[in-house]
Amino acid sequence: MSSGRRQRGGDVGEQPPPGRRRGEPPGSRRKQKLLSIHQALTSDPVAVETLRGAAVSEGGLLTDEIRRRVWPKLLSVNVYNLPPKPGRAVRRNHKDYTQVQLDVSRSARRFPPGMQAEQRQVLQEQLLDLILQVLRARPELHYYQGYHDIAVTLLLVTGQRLGSALLESLSTHHLRDFMDPTMDSTKHILNYLMPLLQRESRPLHDFMLRAEVGTIFALSWLITWYGHVLANFQHVLRLYDFFLASHPLMPVYFAAVLVLHREEEVLACDCDMPSVHQLLSQIPRDLPYERLVGRALQLFQRHPHTELARQAALQGRKSIAIGSFSAFQRAASRQRPDAVLRRERQQEGADGRARVSLPTPGHSPLVKAAVWGLSATLGAAALAVTQTALEWAPEFLLQLF
Structure with missing residues (x-):
């Protein structure tokens, strides 16, 4: 199932040049990104920081085929040791x-x-x-x-x-606070939003306080990672790339950016809870997502969550997701590449567990042409990866052309 078939129509927003999808980097940078991702995935241990950088940079992970390779590494999932389908x-x-x-x-x-x-x-x-x-x-x-x-x-x-x-x-990990038996932990995560707005725009923050709008308008944003409120599936995927590669609080920072982006609209509406809530709960269809992602990253660097914790914390509550994130990152940095995991799996022998179906090595003329064309186009950088490219994922290389 291709991403194109899942595209939901009607969004206008940032228009890419002819022949390039919205948010996708131009040709040479796209090829360099693909090479960087390939090298990160085949290094031992996997260069997870490089993959995170690719996921948050312009265009995200570009295609679903790449997401199927990278998302497991971002979440420390061994694709050769998956649970069987449930009965x-x-x-x-x-x-x-x-x-x-x-x-x-x-x-x-x-x-x-x-x-x-x-x-x-x-x-x-x-x-x-x-x-x-x-x-x-x-x-x-x-x-x-x-x-x-x-x-x-x-x-x-x-x-x-x-x-x-x-x-x-x-x-x-990332969603753990939302999965407690009560909403207390979820409210704690929402409490980071207003301190961010206060630091970035005191007039906007104070207006929202007078309106008594609270933060409930952002609840569905955070607990669904915006999947419930965005009509365009490509925008959802762009944000998932971003959030999977980021700190668990990044959806809150993105929520702050969304509100700040609409500051003039907010300040122009009636200063009461129904008016402000209705405005903010309806996300526009033409948002500049790449610019907003970049601004959320800047916000995260400018206002570290550790500095917001005192204002956000209520009754001394602590976030499980935030507290476990450093250990989660360390574990992700020790992952082996898929080629090694596959060999280890094969050496274990058949043990009754079903195996994930992944691309097998291929040597078709089309794939060979892709490798030759890649080498001619990008030179030494491409030659460094062609030793493992055919074994790893022929269809990945064909995306370069």
Whole structure:
């Protein structure tokens, strides 16, 4: 399923030059980014910091094929050690089955427009299984409405088995505060928003305080990583690349940037809760996403979350996601490349567990032409990666042309 088929129409925003998608870097920089990603993935250990840099820079990870390679490394998921598909017989016994089923049934708008009903029903069944598999494997996690919006994005890009492993990792780290039995931890995360606005624009901050709008308008933004509120799937993917490569609080910084971007609109509306809430809860369709991502990064550097913690903390509450992030980053930096993981998996022998289906080595004339063309175009940098390119992912190389 290609990203193009999932594109939802109607967004205007930043218009790319002819032949280039919105937010995608021009040809030479795109090729250099692809080479950098390839080198990072095949180095031992994997150069995760390079992958993070690629994910947050202009255009993000560019294609779903690259996301299927990079997202697992950003979340420390071994694609050669995925859990088997769950059995259908046991899922109805889960305490959250009814609520998850209701949310999944209402998720039709999150699937590609024009998709046949039968195909969508299959994906919704997979989505239901994917969510319940994670909840069953991690009983300390509590389902919340909006969780399925994150799960469906992973499903559409990576499929059910890999999507389940990615969702489990994401749920135990970046999303962990949202999955407590109460909303207290989620409120704590929301509390970082107003101190950010106060530091960047005191007039805007004070206006919102007088309006008593609070931060509830941003709740669905954070708990779904904006997947529930954005109509264009490419914008959702751009933000997922960004958030997966960033600190767990980055969605809050992006929320602050969204509000600051609309400061004039906010200050021009009536200073009351209904007016301001209605304005902010409706995200415009023509936002300059690349510029906003860059501004969120600057905001994160200018106002570290450690400096905001005192204002954000209520009753001394601490964030699990923030507290565990350093250990999460250290673990990610010790990952082995897929070629090594594949050999280790093969050496273990058949043990009854299903294996993930990944591209096998290919030597078609088209792939060879891609390698030759790459070498001629980029010289020594390309020659450095062609030793492993055919083994790693032929279709990746073909994206360079």
